[in-house]
Amino acid sequence: MDDGRTCPACGSGLQPAGHPPGDRAVCPRCGRCWEAGGDGAVVDPLACPGCERRGTCESCPTWLVEERSRREVLADGQQVLIRPLLYGDRFELAAGFSDLSPRSRRHRFFAAPDELDPDELEYLTNLDYRDHFACAAVLEDGPVPKGVGVGRYLREEDDPTVAEVAVTVMDAYQRRGIGTLLTRMLGEVAVENGIRTFVSYVQWENAAAVELLAEEGSRVTPAEPGVARIEVRLPARVTEVPDSYLHRLIKAYVARVRAFGRRDGGDGSARDGGDGSARDGSSGGGSSGDGSRAGQVTPSERSSDRGRPRRTTRT
Amino acid sequence: MTTLHARPTQQSATGPEMAPLPASAHLLDPVIRWAEREPGRAVAAYREGDAFVDVTAEDFYGRVRALAKGLIASGVEPGDRVGLMSHSRLEWLVVDYAILAVGGVTVPVYETSSPDQVQWILSDSGAVLALVETPAMRAIYDEVHASATACREAFVIDEGGLDELMARGGAVDDVVLDERIAGLGADQLATIVYTSGTTGRPKGCMQTHRNLRTNVAQNLDAVQSMLGDDEVCLLFLPLAHTLTKLIALVCVEWGAKLAFATDLPHLQEELPLAQPTLIVAVPRVFEKVFNAAQHKANAEGHGKIFDKAEDVAIRWSKAKVAGQRRPIVGVEHAAFDRLVYGKLQAAFGGRLRFAFSGGGPLGERLTHFFHAIGVKIFEGYGLTETSPTLTLNRADAWKPGTVGRPLAGTSIRIADDGEILASGPQVFSGYWNAEAATAETFESEGWFRTGDIGEIDDEDYLRITGRKKELIVTAAGKNVAPAPLEDQLRAHPLISQAIVVGDQRPFVAAMIAVDEEALDEWATDHGLDDVDRAELLGHEQLRAELQSAVDHANRSVSKAESIREFAILPRDLTIESGELTPTLKVRRAVVAKAYDSVVEDLYG
Numbered sequence: 073m074d075d076g077r078t079c080p081a082c083g084s085g086l087q088p089a090g091h092p093p094g095d096r097a098v099c100p101r102c103g104r105c106w107e108a109g110g111d112g113a114v115v116d117p118l119a120c121p122g123c124e125r126r127g128t129c130e131s132c133p134t135w136l137v138e139e140r141s142r143r144e145v146l147a148d149g150q151q152v153l154i155r156p157l158l159y160g161d162r163f164e165l166a167a168g169f170s171d172l173s174p175r176s177r178r179h180r181f182f183a184a185p186d187e188l189d190p191d192e193l194e195y196l197t198n199l200d201y202r203d204h205f206a207c208a209a210v211l212e213d214g215p216v217p218k219g220v221g222v223g224r225y226l227r228e229e230d231d232p233t234v235a236e237v238a239v240t241v242m243d244a245y246q247r248r249g250i251g252t253l254l255t256r257m258l259g260e261v262a263v264e265n266g267i268r269t270f271v272s273y274v275q276w277e278n279a280a281a282v283e284l285l286a287e288e289g290s291r292v293t294p295a296e297p298g299v300a301r302i303e304v305r306l307p308a309r310v311t312e313v314p315d316s317y318l319h320r321l322i323k324a325y326v327a328r329v330r331a332f333g334r335r336d337g338g339d340g341s342a343r344d345g346g347d348g349s350a351r352d353g354s355s356g357g358g359s360s361g362d363g364s365r366a367g368q369v370t371p372s373e374r375s376s377d378r379g380r381p382r383r384t385t386r387t
Numbered sequence: 388m389t390t391l392h393a394r395p396t397q398q399s400a401t402g403p404e405m406a407p408l409p410a411s412a413h414l415l416d417p418v419i420r421w422a423e424r425e426p427g428r429a430v431a432a433y434r435e436g437d438a439f440v441d442v443t444a445e446d447f448y449g450r451v452r453a454l455a456k457g458l459i460a461s462g463v464e465p466g467d468r469v470g471l472m473s474h475s476r477l478e479w480l481v482v483d484y485a486i487l488a489v490g491g492v493t494v495p496v497y498e499t500s501s502p503d504q505v506q507w508i509l510s511d512s513g514a515v516l517a518l519v520e521t522p523a524m525r526a527i528y529d530e531v532h533a534s535a536t537a538c539r540e541a542f543v544i545d546e547g548g549l550d551e552l553m554a555r556g557g558a559v560d561d562v563v564l565d566e567r568i569a570g571l572g573a574d575q576l577a578t579i580v581y582t583s584g585t586t587g588r589p590k591g592c593m594q595t596h597r598n599l600r601t602n603v604a605q606n607l608d609a610v611q612s613m614l615g616d617d618e619v620c621l622l623f624l625p626l627a628h629t630l631t632k633l634i635a636l637v638c639v640e641w642g643a644k645l646a647f648a649t650d651l652p653h654l655q656e657e658l659p660l661a662q663p664t665l666i667v668a669v670p671r672v673f674e675k676v677f678n679a680a681q682h683k684a685n686a687e688g689h690g691k692i693f694d695k696a697e698d699v700a701i702r703w704s705k706a707k708v709a710g711q712r713r714p715i716v717g718v719e720h721a722a723f724d725r726l727v728y729g730k731l732q733a734a735f736g737g738r739l740r741f742a743f744s745g746g747g748p749l750g751e752r753l754t755h756f757f758h759a760i761g762v763k764i765f766e767g768y769g770l771t772e773t774s775p776t777l778t779l780n781r782a783d784a785w786k787p788g789t790v791g792r793p794l795a796g797t798s799i800r801i802a803d804d805g806e807i808l809a810s811g812p813q814v815f816s817g818y819w820n821a822e823a824a825t826a827e828t829f830e831s832e833g834w835f836r837t838g839d840i841g842e843i844d845d846e847d848y849l850r851i852t853g854r855k856k857e858l859i860v861t862a863a864g865k866n867v868a869p870a871p872l873e874d875q876l877r878a879h880p881l882i883s884q885a886i887v888v889g890d891q892r893p894f895v896a897a898m899i900a901v902d903e904e905a906l907d908e909w910a911t912d913h914g915l916d917d918v919d920r921a922e923l924l925g926h927e928q929l930r931a932e933l934q935s936a937v938d939h940a941n942r943s944v945s946k947a948e949s950i951r952e953f954a955i956l957p958r959d960l961t962i963e964s965g966e967l968t969p970t971l972k973v974r975r976a977v978v979a980k981a982y983d984s985v986v987e988d989l990y991g
Contacts, residue, residue: 189883228969238972282804294840297854297856297858297975
């Protein structure tokens, strides 16, 4: 696929998509498909970028997107979609990484180059969703869905009950609760996959991330100069959440996304395939948590779940 | 913040009580006291020809006064800052006391500082006058003078600058100076010492007469029982470093003779000449002495004897510290004393009894070893911000492997996240011209945040276990922030990744990964297309190119903080090797270790 081609709709450079890449080119900005027979239609946000199937493909993460996608509302009223990261997100991930401030890049990688190289990008987006799981935070209220954060865990080789966690939120969106939401999803998925302990390495200077990850009962120890090692025990299993009402809401939401299919349809909030389309990916590396506890409460929780523990995982 | 540590309780320790210093006390007090009480006492010495020449208390104070009058004649008013850039020598101390005598504030500048740093320190402190040691330093001063606006003049010590000042002061009445001295008080600012943080410009730590004089008393309280009337201290570290300066002040207070070593290369020669009873050193010095002795023993075929001697030394010291009687070890110790230990003692001049160590951690074994050869090393802990000592192994409470108990009047607390917090009369009041940084460095209840992580054991000894700041501390005790250096290196198109290492090592080195694409282009541009990659990475021209990037980055730091050597990484960092975590975070310590062979080569 020619990398040099531009999107006739918005002028952005087209990017190859799919897994393996090469049979489609999509515009990372407006999410349209132009190559290999594509007529500029918006790509189905929930279709597997590899096989184009959707919904129940067991070899693809699409089913996970449906099962896991979750709309949340931050304390400041901002709606945000938290969904698994997809392979097709890698271009936006790369772009997001470059957009991060040097400080945030440093917080994420401790000594970070200006951009991710293709190997790193491949490593960070070629997920198996069990041993390596990542999720993205996506804002859908702009003309193009915008990835603003990414969280991931990787199971450790020596001890399969332990995984390392890294969470990054774009600079302008830090300290609003997005990191908390990402971390929560990581915790839920990790528990289901038999992970009992999250470990993360965070620069002390990155106070927001230390605050986000170091909760009651966590163990914080000094690693090398400037770096804290934070160990958090996860609960043995996920119980309360998603509670029935929330679950129903997600189901309804997924159904709605399904319904609007390739053309626009859906309601205002999900136009243009905004619900976590493969292209709105997630933004990249950087760092830093956003430690505030904003955004934990979805409208559903607010209305119906008083008195129940809001959080199942302690991450 | 939520509870970070699974600590059962909050830990803290407090030193013995201490009466506050009277408000009229100041740093000139001991200088004047010795000059009046024992004018003939040798308080300092400097190398001349083949011997050290003594300076009496009367002479020393006389020089201070003459120079102080020169400063008054040059318009230095109380509160004015005066820059002092020189290596450690008698004149350093004379100038410092002269500045203090007129109510001024000494702003020390490391002799190895880069022009950028000199410019920043002089302009930020608003120094009105500068005293520099050499014509080369004068050249740096001239280069940056335009931007150090408050600075009116500079004097070169090596070119008779002090004589010139003293001559100027000839017309100043002694009464004028006496009035200035009488006006001194404990809470006046004595010095502003610039320290580099992890980011941004160096910050000026404001130390008052009280901070320093109190810390002198606190240190003396801890070691006094070991001090006699004929102590000699050989100084060879920069007085711009607060620990060296403080030990010099301790010597002046106690009346110990301060001998100034010519420079480091002459140290070996001058130790027997000066025959010090105490020194202040960084761990590297002790390591070097030990390694040299071991090396020599091996070379002479006595390696086994040396190893045995080392083993006995450590067992002897441990038994002694624990208060155990181990007659056999005692006999062995006595035997090796003649064979091995005595020679090491002789290398130090033959009279050395104790040493202060700071700037970095000293190995526990080394401490025990030197104890057995008759040199008790007092390892302590503190920062420039704490003038500097907070905790110290005392003569009567000495635990190798720890940095001792809190000094008199000092409290240490471990915060929830493990950070060491401190309070005491030696803790500074803040950074010069930097209110935000000052506010950040004190927590809500007024405790000073050290940025280090530690534990207090059940006997109140502090142990340092980590560092919150991303700082490299070299074996020479220099703090270097890796991030700004790495950022500058990475700005070079050929460099894709740079990792600066050097923690507890003799100097700072950089591990550089070369950008593949840029390397191809570069090879084409330089007609090196046919050269294979491995050869290319070792190519002279490439090294020269990278050296220029290193030189560029070094411009912002002093020689002691600069990247002395660099190595080109033969491959990318990997997760398998542990250099990267699974989420691709760089583990600097592992990288440093993995390349230690390269680095050790560099370190020679």
